[in-house]
Amino acid sequence: MKTIVEIENQFSKEITKKLNVLLSNFQIHYQNLRGLHWNIKGKNFFELHTKFEEYYNDSQEKIDAIAERILTLEGTPLHTFSDYLENSNIKVGKNITQDVAAVQLVITGYKTLLEIERELLTLTDKADDEGTNALISEFISEQEKTLWMLKSWLA
Numbered sequence: 001m002k003t004i005v006e007i008e009n010q011f012s013k014e015i016t017k018k019l020n021v022l023l024s025n026f027q028i029h030y031q032n033l034r035g036l037h038w039n040i041k042g043k044n045f046f047e048l049h050t051k052f053e054e055y056y057n058d059s060q061e062k063i064d065a066i067a068e069r070i071l072t073l074e075g076t077p078l079h080t081f082s083d084y085l086e087n088s089n090i091k092v093g094k095n096i097t098q099d100v101a102a103v104q105l106v107i108t109g110y111k112t113l114l115e116i117e118r119e120l121l122t123l124t125d126k127a128d129d130e131g132t133n134a135l136i137s138e139f140i141s142e143q144e145k146t147l148w149m150l151k152s153w154l155a
Helices: 009-039 045-072 081-087 099-126 130-154
Strands: none
Touching: 009 045, 009 081, 009 099, 045 099, 045 130, 099 130
């Protein structure tokens, strides 16, 4: 059997499971960005306060897109904090106020997201799931550029 968008049910279940892992990691990443935005201190406050807001707004849009893709594939998006913590590899950043530590946390988060997204691309390619593939490819392209910029900031 196939889903409404003509993806084999077996693949759809595998993809939605992996999308829920991505969703969980994005939720922790998002909350880390919110905390950094609120708590950053020092000479780079204005620059990073604004940048972290940009990143968490972008993450919020991606979170919604992931959840909607899960629904499109006839799955159920995770939606509790306990589910997010259970399914996330991103470490919760608590009380980080220093600029370099904050940027390093963001870099680690993006690297984790990229790893999951690349695994998803392999799976979606096998399933001929162009919708998820296109979504994730766009995420990867943006995040790779963000990582380059963050690395340049640290240099």
